[in-house]
Amino acid sequence: MTPSIAIVRIETPHWRCIPLWIPLFLLWIPAMILSPIIFLVLIGLSIAGRVKPWRALSLLWDLLCSLPGTNVRVTSEGTHVSVRIL
Amino acid sequence: MNENRRQILELLAAGKITASEAEQLLAALEPDSTVSAHTFTSAVSGSNGSHDSTAKIHAKYLRVLVEADETMTGMKGPTTVNVRVPMQLLRAGVRLASLIPPQAHDQLDEALNRHGVPLTLSQIKPENLEELIDHLEDLTVDVDGKAGNQTKVRVFCE
Numbered sequence: 001m002t003p004s005i006a007i008v009r010i011e012t013p014h015w016r017c018i019p020l021w022i023p024l025f026l027l028w029i030p031a032m033i034l035s036p037i038i039f040l041v042l043i044g045l046s047i048a049g050r051v052k053p054w055r056a057l058s059l060l061w062d063l064l065c066s067l068p069g070t071n072v073r074v075t076s077e078g079t080h081v082s083v084r085i086l
Numbered sequence: 087m088n089e090n091r092r093q094i095l096e097l098l099a100a101g102k103i104t105a106s107e108a109e110q111l112l113a114a115l116e117p118d119s120t121v122s123a124h125t126f127t128s129a130v131s132g133s134n135g136s137h138d139s140t141a142k143i144h145a146k147y148l149r150v151l152v153e154a155d156e157t158m159t160g161m162k163g164p165t166t167v168n169v170r171v172p173m174q175l176l177r178a179g180v181r182l183a184s185l186i187p188p189q190a191h192d193q194l195d196e197a198l199n200r201h202g203v204p205l206t207l208s209q210i211k212p213e214n215l216e217e218l219i220d221h222l223e224d225l226t227v228d229v230d231g232k233a234g235n236q237t238k239v240r241v242f243c244e
Binding site (some may be wrong): 050 | 105
């Protein structure tokens with residue numbers, strides 16, 4: 001399953017941001033429109049790197065699909081930043 | 087997207103729940119993330135430290151926790167970093183590393199050697215890497231700073 005939403009939360013001692021829900025699934029729209037260009041660029045890069053294009057595409061897809069569940073939280077000097085990918 | 091997640095998002099879109107409520111509900115849908123390293127290591131090890139494979143929990147995430155005090159970071163108050171990476175992402179990353187062209191291996195080996203990591207990348211096969219990731223599930227690393235330095239690093243799977 002590809003990432004559908006990223007939740008970004010930033011809190012400082014003076015300012016608190018509401019959780020930002022970033023709809024990553026909407027990126028499919030520009031991705032679909034630009035897919036021929038992206039495809040050609042990936043093929044070109046794969047040939048330049050002497051890697052099988054389909055293998056490269058498959059691995060990149062695997063990487064994308066394994067992103068959900070990633071969670072990064074950093075707190076420093078009273079500032080709290082949290083990024084979650086669902 | 088599964089049905090439960092869709093329902094939560096629909097409730098959010100309809101304004102029936104707040105963003106934070108939706109976040110809590112989505113978090114509750116995720117696989118059990120409350121299993122601590124202690125629980126995990128207790129499950130995989132007997133009281134005498136022996137390995138008990140029958141009680142082994144299949145780890146889904148690699149957790150890295152860092153707590154650094156002011157003396158370490160030079161910042162006011164403690165600094166904490168809490169990272170949870172799906173094991174699947176590690177696997178994908180390892181497979182992606184196999185795309186490194188053979189002609190780059192020598193340069194990477196040389197650079198690794200220069201930094202004190204005597205590793206030959208060409209000798210690492212995908213099956214070895216899979217095995218390595220699998221064994222990460224049994225990994226727990228606890229590092230405590232010296233007296234006066236409260237820095238702690240924990241790496242474990244859950």
